[in-house]
Amino acid sequence: MKRRSIVAVASAVAALSLVLAGCSGSSTPAATGADGQALPTVSMMVGGIDKQIYLPYQLAESLGFYKKYGVNMQLSTEQNGGVGAEEAMISGQVNFSGAWYIHAADFQTKGKNVINLVQLSGAPGERLMCSPASNVKTPADLKGKKIGVTDLGSGTDQLSQFVASKGGVTKNDYTTVAVHAGATAIAAVQRGEADCVMTTQPTVATLESQGLATSAIDLATTSGAQQNLGGAWPAAGLLAQADWVDKNKDTVQKVVTALVATMNWIHTHTAQDVADALPQDFVQNSSISKDQYVAALQADYGQFLPDGLMPAGGPKTIFQMETAIGTDVSKVSYASTFTQEYAQAALKQLGITPTTKAADTTNG
Numbered sequence: 001m002k003r004r005s006i007v008a009v010a011s012a013v014a015a016l017s018l019v020l021a022g023c024s025g026s027s028t029p030a031a032t033g034a035d036g037q038a039l040p041t042v043s044m045m046v047g048g049i050d051k052q053i054y055l056p057y058q059l060a061e062s063l064g065f066y067k068k069y070g071v072n073m074q075l076s077t078e079q080n081g082g083v084g085a086e087e088a089m090i091s092g093q094v095n096f097s098g099a100w101y102i103h104a105a106d107f108q109t110k111g112k113n114v115i116n117l118v119q120l121s122g123a124p125g126e127r128l129m130c131s132p133a134s135n136v137k138t139p140a141d142l143k144g145k146k147i148g149v150t151d152l153g154s155g156t157d158q159l160s161q162f163v164a165s166k167g168g169v170t171k172n173d174y175t176t177v178a179v180h181a182g183a184t185a186i187a188a189v190q191r192g193e194a195d196c197v198m199t200t201q202p203t204v205a206t207l208e209s210q211g212l213a214t215s216a217i218d219l220a221t222t223s224g225a226q227q228n229l230g231g232a233w234p235a236a237g238l239l240a241q242a243d244w245v246d247k248n249k250d251t252v253q254k255v256v257t258a259l260v261a262t263m264n265w266i267h268t269h270t271a272q273d274v275a276d277a278l279p280q281d282f283v284q285n286s287s288i289s290k291d292q293y294v295a296a297l298q299a300d301y302g303q304f305l306p307d308g309l310m311p312a313g314g315p316k317t318i319f320q321m322e323t324a325i326g327t328d329v330s331k332v333s334y335a336s337t338f339t340q341e342y343a344q345a346a347l348k349q350l351g352i353t354p355t356t357k358a359a360d361t362t363n364g
Helices: 006-020 051-060 084-090 101-110 155-165 183-190 204-207 222-229 242-247 249-267 271-277 288-300 314-324 341-350
Strands: 028-030 037-047 073-076 095-100 116-119 127-130 146-149 175-178 196-200 215-220 236-241
Touching: 006 127, 006 236, 037 051, 037 084, 051 073, 051 236, 051 271, 051 288, 084 095, 084 101, 084 116, 084 236, 084 242, 095 101, 095 341, 101 116, 101 155, 101 236, 101 314, 116 242, 116 249, 116 341, 127 155, 146 155, 146 183, 155 196, 155 215, 155 222, 155 314, 175 196, 183 204, 204 288, 215 222, 222 314, 236 242, 236 249, 242 249, 249 341, 271 288, 288 314
Parallel strands: 037 073, 037 095, 146 175, 146 196
Antiparallel strands: 028 037, 095 236, 116 236, 127 196, 127 215
């Protein structure tokens, strides 16, 4: 979710190539399916693959859905201080970015034709976690506080600005601190370097269990987003360069079908089932037990959409946020930033009846 310059990306290409050895900017045969036919290989970088908000990308791999629906997927994750997921995609180092929908609009304001292909969540999955001593209860209370975000200019930075604006607080009225995520975010609160941090599960559960912070503002579920942000806030999606998509539609459809199948699986299984299917080092480590992970996931299960469709009102909320934080989206249309084509085709292929009230490309 970090927005670094392309120059910064270039400096990280060498490191990234070690992670993505064998990947290329186009589909190339590298594996075979159950029928013995060669599968196209594609690559995706996720903006923090072990975060609960981004679990569907890895879950699809763990369930074998990428190969089942016809692709050999090579997953990687962005690291603190390394190349960002969106920049890796825009520079052609990976085909897809598992990241927030808002970046499609951001890129288009800069003349980069990026499109969102399937929507996995209707809320940021974030919570503004604040220390008890900070006495933050509402957006207005953020004035004069130190707010921790993953990085300056990141999606969490933008989100914090938008939340603050709901209380009449501008970004000049508080201090923004880059604390990254996980252990470094926890340490920032513990040492008093940040009064609040915009963060996700399982970091939320760790902060709560250690008594370091409580949830001041809930953006973790669709209902929470509607209450605190004014509407559904489409977060995790699948981003790609539109030109590449046009040349690889069949492969794109296979990836989207795998992810739609995953979202349906999530909504027909429990949080415990999800935790059992994921790599175990994702769900239990030195800072969180598996039971805590499952409880946290259950609490925020409502962020995940059941069918991959962009929810009605979502793009409109995002564009309103962009305007509120000073990004000029006046020359960007809803229709250019997302498509329902691939998710709808996947639903038809899978025989799934959609339940999400879907956005259209004219009114968001």
